[in-house]
Amino acid sequence: xxxxxxxxxxxxxxxxxxxxxxxxxxxxxxxxxxxxxxxxxxxxxxxxxxxxxxxxxxxxxxxxxxxxxxxxxxx
Amino acid sequence: xxxxxxxxxxxxxxxxxxxxxxxxxxxxxxxxxxxxxxxxxxxxxxxxxxxxxxxxxxxxxxxxxxxxxxxxxxxxxxxxxxxxxxxxxxxxxxxxxxxxxxxxxxxxxxxxxxxxxxxxxxxxxxxxxxxxxxxxxxxxxxxxxxxxxxxxxxxxxxxxxxxxxxxxxxxxxxxxxxxxxxxxxxxxxxxxxxxxxxxxxxxxxxxxxxxxxxxxxxxxxxxxxxxxxxxxxxxxxxxxxxxxxxxxxxxxxxxxxxxxxxxxxxxxxxxxxxxxxxxxxxxxxxxxxxxxxxxxxxxxxxxxxxxxxxxxxxxxxxxxxxxxxxxxxxxxxxxxxxxxxxxxxxxxxxxxxxxxxxxxxxxxxx
Numbered sequence: 301x302x303x304x305x306x307x308x309x310x311x312x313x314x315x316x317x318x319x320x321x322x323x324x325x326x327x328x329x330x331x332x333x334x335x336x337x338x339x340x341x342x343x344x345x346x347x348x349x350x351x352x353x354x355x356x357x358x359x360x361x362x363x364x365x366x367x368x369x370x371x372x373x374x375x
Numbered sequence: 376x377x378x379x380x381x382x383x384x385x386x387x388x389x390x391x392x393x394x395x396x397x398x399x400x401x402x403x404x405x406x407x408x409x410x411x412x413x414x415x416x417x418x419x420x421x422x423x424x425x426x427x428x429x430x431x432x433x434x435x436x437x438x439x440x441x442x443x444x445x446x447x448x449x450x451x452x453x454x455x456x457x458x459x460x461x462x463x464x465x466x467x468x469x470x471x472x473x474x475x476x477x478x479x480x481x482x483x484x485x486x487x488x489x490x491x492x493x494x495x496x497x498x499x500x501x502x503x504x505x506x507x508x509x510x511x512x513x514x515x516x517x518x519x520x521x522x523x524x525x526x527x528x529x530x531x532x533x534x535x536x537x538x539x540x541x542x543x544x545x546x547x548x549x550x551x552x553x554x555x556x557x558x559x560x561x562x563x564x565x566x567x568x569x570x571x572x573x574x575x576x577x578x579x580x581x582x583x584x585x586x587x588x589x590x591x592x593x594x595x596x597x598x599x600x601x602x603x604x605x606x607x608x609x610x611x612x613x614x615x616x617x618x619x620x621x622x623x624x625x626x627x628x629x630x631x632x633x634x635x636x637x638x639x640x641x642x643x644x645x646x647x648x649x650x651x652x653x654x655x656x657x658x659x660x661x662x663x664x665x666x667x668x669x670x671x672x673x674x675x676x677x678x679x680x681x682x683x684x685x686x687x688x689x690x691x692x693x694x695x696x697x698x699x700x701x702x703x704x705x706x707x708x709x710x711x712x713x714x715x716x717x718x719x720x721x722x723x724x725x726x727x728x729x730x731x732x733x734x735x736x737x738x739x740x741x
Contacts, residue, residue, distance in 0.1 A: 306604065307528050308569075344558050352616045353553070353602075369604065369615070371554045372526035372533055374571055375415045375503035 303333070303366040312339040327357045329366065345370045381473060385427055398592040399427060405591040408432035408495040410483055410511055412459040414446040414576030415501035415525045415583060421449060422584035424467040424474060428591065431467065432495055434479035435459040442739075446573040483507060485635045488514045497590055499523045499583060505557040506639040512537065512550040513627045513634055521590055524550060525583040530572050532579035534603045535617070536586050541600025546619040548600050551626050553617065557642050575607050650719045651735040652706070660706060660732070667702035669693070671718045672709050678738065680708065690714045694721055704730045712737035 303318050310316040313336075320336075323329040326347060334341040347354050348367045382389075385399050405428045409416050412435040423431055439447070439454040439462060447459075454462045464476040479491055483502075488510060492498055498520050500511050508526070515522040515538050522537040537549040582603065589595045602615040628634040652660070660666050661683055668685040671693055690709070705722060707715035715733035722731035734740065 307531055343562050344554050344556070346553050346615075348615050351613060353618045355618055355620055367613070367615075369533075369602075371505070371558060372528040372531065373503060373505050373508065373558075374527040375411050375413050375501045375525070375576070 301360070301362055301364055301366055303329075303368065305368050307370045307372060309340070309343070309345055309368050309370050312343070313337045321362070323360050323362070325357050325359045326354055329360065333368075343370060384471075384473075388426065393594055394592065398594065401592050402427045402588065403429045405497070406430035406432070406495045407497045407499060407587055407591075408434065408477075408492055409499040409501055410434045410507070411501035411503060412447075412449070412463045413437070413443065413501060413503055414527065414571065414573075415580040416499070417447045417449040417463070418577050418580030419499050419501060419523075419525075419584045419587070420463055420467055421470070422581065423587060424471045426584075426588055427471065427474065428587070430475045430477065430495070432477040432479060432491070433460045433463050433467075434481070434483055434491060435463070436480065436482035446571065446576050448577065483510065485510060485637055485639065489518065489631050489634070492518055492520055495520070497521045497523065497587055499525075499587060501525060501580070501583070506642070508550065509557050509642070510634075510637075510639045513637075516547075516549050516551075516624070516627045517631060517634060522549070523583050523586045523590070525579045527571055527575050527579055529569055530575060530607045532575055532582075532605045532607075534579055534582045534586065534598060534605075535601060536590065536597050536599040539590070539597065539599035541617075544619075546600070548617045548619055549623065549627075551623040552620045553602065555620060555623055555626055557639075572607055578605060578607065650723065650731065650733055651712070651716060652732045653735055654740050657706065657732075657734050660704065665702055666704045666706055667700060668706050668708060669718070670709070671707050671714050676710065680738065682741075690718055693718055696725075700726065700729055702729075704732070706732045706734060708734045708737060710737050711739055 303320060305313050305316055320332055346369045349358055349364050388394055389396055389399050407423055407428050409419050412433050437459050438456055439450045439459055441455055444450060449463050449466045458480045460478045460480045464478045467476055492514055498515050500508060500522060502508055521539045524535045524537055526533045538547050540547055586598055589597050600617050602617055605612045628637055668683050670680050670685050670687045671690040673689050674687055707718040709715040712733060712735045719731040719733040
């Protein structure tokens, strides 16, 4: 599945979109991403599945569009 | 509608379907507070004054500087060094003298925020730091004030409307539903460190002004329960459906008195125990010697540091542990004092036998 990274999360991952396969739910996905990109566990971000914010663990089929959004402070 | 001039001024919007004299009357009776008269605040203020929002509050404690002018389009060279809130009010009065402008030339704090926002119907967050953003959010939740939110970073922006019932359940979503707790210092880039495309706050601020106008007139569908994001490089925008968190309301202080007791700067990890030094202390320390000065900016960043002997070790390289410190005291410096603070905190944890400092405000302060 494709994961789109916004703001400085793209710097941490080194790309604004990455692919990860075989994820069964959002908790597994988060753990996988944080293992791939160690800087990720230190920052705050919101996770969205098909443009819907997710707060609890959600099962994934593999066809979802995932996005990670960090907070921005600038004004 | 008051005078023939008033009629003429707003004629192009009052002829809009659904707007009419009634819509204009709602704007003229509206009271909107804009917190932060910077990159986002400038376009919001201009469009609200142009559209005829009856009472416009402007809160900002800062003064205009040359590095503001590429994006803060209300100000000119003559305003440099002058208070933003007062200068903004002067420009807006020239644009539309029929409105009432209320100037708050002071920092919004836990002590004054409730008193300031209670006079207004809608609050606009155009601030530039998390401590104030969380303070504004919490105060608006407590006072039940609609909050038009906007934030930017480099080429990307976010917009939403908080504390307005949304969705089927009518939940009032706010900033703590997106990000329950503030990030610590150094976790997120700021404009001075990471830069911002000048036109971006113009785009995001215009979205925010549009949300205010829709809230006041009741036109269209607002962004409550939705986060709009925009990328200026790709022109991609996304609408994210937000959700109420079970714990978000509990993170807001339970009362005005509780809010006044909170230390928002501390929650954002801002001032830390004596690790940050001001320019005067910095100069004394360097004169006395036995201090190593390290510039943690990227190697190609300007302006160059010329006045003092120093080493250049970019933050990323430094934190990989590739530097050796010969002096007992190490002072880090960067553009705004943010990366150098990260470096000093890192050093303090790693090398117990050395003292680490960060120049507060960075090169900009020198």
